[in-house]
Amino acid sequence: MIAFLHTSKIHINRFEELLKSIDNNIPTKHFVNEEILESAITNGKTDSGAFKKQIDLIKKDNPSLIICTCSTFGEESDKYDNVFRIDRPIVQYIVSKFDRIGLVYAASSTREISTNLLVQTSKQLNKEIEIISCDCSEHWVHFTKGNQSEYEAQIANAIKSIEKQVDVIFLAQASMEGAKNFLHNFTKEVVSSPEYGVKQILRCI
Structure with missing residues (x-):
């Protein structure tokens, strides 16, 4: 299973359709956390603790890999194995x-x-x-x-x-x-x- 981490629900359909067009046999699960992006914009920096908490939650579902679709959290994604930044x-x-x-x-x-x-x-x-x-x-x-x-x-x-x-x-x-x-x-x-x-x-x- 591939897990997607989005910071807006608007991305769910886009990435679901995109993955299915490439390989229709891969199961997916989408996670949305708008608060971490709102915090980053407001405070001018990412909240590493909040991001880790979200990743730990996703990993409980044992995905093959996690794709973070939010560019703001690219450097946070780089800190973890099997967490890929989309950009x-x-x-x-x-x-x-x-x-x-x-x-x-x-x-x-x-x-x-x-x-x-x-x-x-x-x-x-x-x-x-x-x-x-x-x-x-x-x-x-x-x-x-x-x-x-x-x-x-x-x-x-x-x-x-x-x-x-x-x-x-x-x-x-x-x-x-x-x-x-x-x-x-x-x-x-x-x-x-x-x-x-x-x-x-x-x-x-």
Whole structure:
């Protein structure tokens, strides 16, 4: 069984459908903890104790592996065996292929974590990169209020403003994936973590 840890219930169907499209025979279970992300945004740092408590709870179900779909908790995930952060595979792809990376985030707690992963990966690959941040935190309120379409549309508008400065757009949070639908005639590749991440992580089974 694969266990998913989300910080919003909106991700359950997306990741369930994604996994089934890859392998319909793998059982899944989804856990949602919105409070840990809310705390990270409010306090400016992740609560390691609360995250560990959640992981310990999930492990009681004896999953083959745990996939954390929230980028904010990527570094917390790295502390545990068999807990995989959804964004590592796509970041490895991005850094290996592109030089000027547009880092798009809406949850303020994600910026530092995603930046760290990009920098660490570039060092591992001995590759120089430039990170151009696209702060969409003012639009996070749309997500919290359940207005997903407005959230995605506003993120897309922000992305257009950095189109000429970057070689690729990295949507650092899984919740942003739908912004691609609002980027008509966009000239740069736009990547997100869910599909690529799940495919690569499944190779660990």
